[in-house]
Amino acid sequence: MTPADLLGGTMIAALVFYALLAGADFGGGIWDLLALGPRARAQRALIEDAIGPIWEANHVWLILVVVVLFTGFPTAFSAVSTGLFAPLVVLLVGVVLRGAAFTFRTYDDPRDDVQRRWGLVFSAASLVAPLMLGVVVGTLASGRLRVEGGVATGGTHAWAAPFPLLIGLFAAALFAFLAATYLAVEAEGDLREDFRRRAAAAGAAVFVLALASAAASWREAPLVFLGLTARGWSLPLHLATGAAAAGAFAALFARRYRLARLAAAAQVALIVLGWGASQYPYLVVPDLTLASASAPRHVQVLLLWALGAGALVLFPCLYLLFRVFKGERPFSVVDRARR
Numbered sequence: 001m002t003p004a005d006l007l008g009g010t011m012i013a014a015l016v017f018y019a020l021l022a023g024a025d026f027g028g029g030i031w032d033l034l035a036l037g038p039r040a041r042a043q044r045a046l047i048e049d050a051i052g053p054i055w056e057a058n059h060v061w062l063i064l065v066v067v068v069l070f071t072g073f074p075t076a077f078s079a080v081s082t083g084l085f086a087p088l089v090v091l092l093v094g095v096v097l098r099g100a101a102f103t104f105r106t107y108d109d110p111r112d113d114v115q116r117r118w119g120l121v122f123s124a125a126s127l128v129a130p131l132m133l134g135v136v137v138g139t140l141a142s143g144r145l146r147v148e149g150g151v152a153t154g155g156t157h158a159w160a161a162p163f164p165l166l167i168g169l170f171a172a173a174l175f176a177f178l179a180a181t182y183l184a185v186e187a188e189g190d191l192r193e194d195f196r197r198r199a200a201a202a203g204a205a206v207f208v209l210a211l212a213s214a215a216a217s218w219r220e221a222p223l224v225f226l227g228l229t230a231r232g233w234s235l236p237l238h239l240a241t242g243a244a245a246a247g248a249f250a251a252l253f254a255r256r257y258r259l260a261r262l263a264a265a266a267q268v269a270l271i272v273l274g275w276g277a278s279q280y281p282y283l284v285v286p287d288l289t290l291a292s293a294s295a296p297r298h299v300q301v302l303l304l305w306a307l308g309a310g311a312l313v314l315f316p317c318l319y320l321l322f323r324v325f326k327g328e329r330p331f332s333v334v335d336r337a338r339r
Contacts, residue, residue: 003300004290007072008283010307011065012276016269018061020178023171023268025055027179029098029126030172031198032119042191044119048106050186055102057321059095060314068307072300075150076283076293080136083145083152087132087159094129098122127172134171137275138164140284142221147287163213163220170209174268177202181248181264185257192257199252199260203245210271223285227278237277241270 028047035043070077081088098121105118136159139145144158152158180199187195217225228234244267251260281289294300 002291003297003304004072004294005281006304007068007300008276008280008290011068012273014061014064014068015276016272018058018065019175019268019272020265022055022058022061023130023175024179024182025051025058026098026126026130026172027175027177027202028183029123030130030176031179031183031195033123033127034198037194039191039194043194046183046187046191046195048102050183051102056099057318060318062095068303072295072303073283073288073290073293074295075147076288078150079145079147079152079284079288080140083147084136084139084159087135087139091129091132091136094125094132098125098129101125130172130175131165131168134168135159135164137171138167138221141167141217141224141275141279143223143285145284147284161220163216166209166213166216170206170213173202173205173209174271177206178264178268181252181257181260184252185261196252196255196257199264200249203249203252203264207245221285223282224275224278227280228274231278233277237270237274241267241274244270 028051032044032047035041035047066077069080101118101122105115105122108114108118139159139161142161142163144161144164146153146158177199180195180202184192184195184199214225214228217228228237244263247263248260248267251257251263279285281291283290283293295303
């Protein structure tokens, strides 16, 4: 186990946290866009109440990935940031716009037309961001981004291909499923039923897109496909992921919402871990590995010490944040929506 391996594991762990936390926020924005029926206002109020206290803190995990990448693997950072410039910029613009729109919708004029305008920006950005995140992952896994001498040579449109776009759709569906499952826990009455049904529908979409992505990877991302099918951990991983997905569906239909939330989170975490493990040891398939893209060893060792020291501060702060702002609320979000 080298310092490069430890830093690679740190990035995957951070991406798992990002998917489970910020991914659910993106999914909430998607459901904000799709809020329909007589309870549409209450649905949006629940989404706002669930996201509001902690949405900014969730992006610390993406920042961590970026910092580890440019400090510990500068060659890979250079290739990725230039070769995937367009989708990365759209992703970052989406993150900024959804945050700005979310804040302005809260504090701007309460008239319906103003609220609809900010709501449209918020929900559209919440859809675009996970699409672009999936596109980046799909491009890195497919080998369409080629690197020679530390410079990306795959063309400026390496990401604009069916497989990366398919992975983008898969990511958006996965986050929508996760968000609906989380929201079903926090909702009450008919509103809970709304999100239970939406979680089931999104879960079905995840299943279809997962099969399509796996089938497409046989030709479009052969190294990842081989990793997912031919390594010693492949079968246990698939069995565990399938069990988590089946458990989430069963718990939703049994209306055991907290169990469904746990199973859905496990499913998402296993999917992200499976992608990272199947692509190991490559950062950019097939040209850059953790070893070939590494900074000098002493830089990586110092970075690991800095991460360890930072974790001693980060995790207690995050625990306190969630404990304070995501504990029991003194009033019902449905009641607030009716005011």
